[in-house]
Amino acid sequence: MSETTAPAFAEAGRRLFAAPWDFAWAAASLDGLPPAEGVEIALAGRSNVGKSSLINALTGRNALARTSHTPGRTQELIFFASTGSLRMVDMPGYGYAKVADKKVKAWTRLIHDYLRGRVNLARVFVLVDARHGLKATDDAVLKTLDEAAVVYQIVLTKVDEVKPADLAARIADTAQRIARRPAAFPEVLATSSRTGFGMETLRATIAQLSAERGGA
Numbered sequence: 001m002s003e004t005t006a007p008a009f010a011e012a013g014r015r016l017f018a019a020p021w022d023f024a025w026a027a028a029s030l031d032g033l034p035p036a037e038g039v040e041i042a043l044a045g046r047s048n049v050g051k052s053s054l055i056n057a058l059t060g061r062n063a064l065a066r067t068s069h070t071p072g073r074t075q076e077l078i079f080f081a082s083t084g085s086l087r088m089v090d091m092p093g094y095g096y097a098k099v100a101d102k103k104v105k106a107w108t109r110l111i112h113d114y115l116r117g118r119v120n121l122a123r124v125f126v127l128v129d130a131r132h133g134l135k136a137t138d139d140a141v142l143k144t145l146d147e148a149a150v151v152y153q154i155v156l157t158k159v160d161e162v163k164p165a166d167l168a169a170r171i172a173d174t175a176q177r178i179a180r181r182p183a184a185f186p187e188v189l190a191t192s193s194r195t196g197f198g199m200e201t202l203r204a205t206i207a208q209l210s211a212e213r214g215g216a
Contacts, residue, residue, distance in 0.1 A: 012211065013203030016086070021059040024087065025079035030113050033077070037053045038085030039213045041206055043112065045127030046137055047093030050193055051155040054127065055080065055090055057193040058203060065090055077114060086210045089114075095137035111141065116148045122209045123151050123185070125202075128192065130156040132168055134177055146183045153185040155179060155202065160192040 025034045043051045052065035064080065077088040089112055115124065124145060128134055134154075143154045152172055161168055171188050178184040189205070193199035 009204040009208045009211075010200055012207035013200065013205075015198060016082070016084070016207045016210065017059050017203050019069060019078050019082045019084070021061060021082045021088075023064070023065055023078070024081035027077045027079070028075070029110065030117070033114070033118075034079060036118060038087060038120060039210050040079075040087045040089055040118065040121050041209060042089040042091055042115070042118075042121060042124045043127060044091045044115075044124050044141055044152075045157075046095040046129070046135065049093065049127045049129050051090050051093065051127055053193040054155070054157060054191065054202075055088060057191075057196060057199055058088075058206075077110065084210070085214075086206070094141060095135075108140075112144045115141070115144050115150055120213075121150060122213045123153060125155045125189075126152050127155050127157050128174065130159045130162045130167060133170055134174060142178075142181060142184070146181050149183055151183055151185055153187065153189065153205075155189045155191055157191055157193065159190045160195045 027033045043054065045051055055065040056062055059080075065078065075092055076145065077092070080088045080090070091114070094108055094111060100136070126141065126145075128138065142152070149162060156167075156170065156174065162170065167190060171190060175186065175187045178188075179186070189198055189202055
């Protein structure tokens with residue numbers, strides 16, 4: 001999809017995220033996960049990449065997901081739900097975090113175990129800071145997704161902080177780097193939680209996924 005998303009899914013996306021969204025569940029281990037029902041999409045990314053801010057921008061709720069300038073604030077799998085069967089999952093950031101190494105390793109293990117074994121997971125949106133692009137710390141998660149055959153899509157964040165020419169180059173470079181990855185969706189999305197750029201496209205993409213998987 002692009003900024004000219006098909007009107008049917010653009011409207012479906014608007015309605016999907018205009019509905020009330022609320023916290024539904026938190027899980028610190030696989031044993032604590034809710035039943036694998038409905039359709040789930042997950043947001044993954046390095047610590048402080050902007051996952052919580054993106055969730056708030058998508059739903060129009062400034063404080064639905066907690067945001068922090070301190071990497072490592074999200075320490076569990078956080079599930080958000082609306083009136084339909086779709087759930088969004090805010091995952092702990094991987095990579096750098098101002099917490100003990102033991103806890104970081106536990107989060108990383110939880111992330112990989114969830115990604116490998118969640119049968120109702122429709123897509124993982126891997127958030128990447130547009131100012132920096134894909135890093136080595138992203139590779140392990142992308143490899144896990146490739147091996148598990150879980151479709152994922154790169155979403156560039158904070159594009160308002162990048163010059164247009166640099167953003168175009170970043171999108172092209174990212175698309176080239178994932179081109180041969182077996183589970184990567186080829187289109188790279190660009191977003192800004194601050195300005196709202198790209199949110200309509202992302203909402204429409206999620207609405208289409210939900211419809212294709214039988215969600216409301």
